[in-house]
Amino acid sequence: MSENKKSVEESFNEIESIIAEMQKEDVTLDRSFELYNQGLTLIKECNEKLDSMEKQIKIIEEGNING
Template sequence: MSKASTIEENFTKLEEIIEKMESEDVTLETSFDLYSKGLKLIKDCNDKIDKVEKEMKVIEGGSEDE
């Protein structure tokens, strides 16, 4: 069972993907694969940030609907 990545780990992975995509010898197929992996990492980061924001609202006594 693999552990969930942290936001920081995802940012590091995204930086690696960007570097690979900027390489002159990357194929179109590889670019699409890297792009797809990057989108999944971004979605995971957004989900984690949303979760933290909701937790902060609860801690601050605010409503999640704001």
């Protein structure tokens, strides 16, 4: 669960590291698959966090318009 405590920026940095490792010539197919799955998990978590932030911003904006 510590993955969920990462900031979006930390997750983006980790995704960039995963991409860099996948681009290496000596990476095995098994390792590439493992990295791919890790990347997808991080992307999903980032999307969930960003969706949550967007909803919070909309709530704040609606409060400012109605308030």
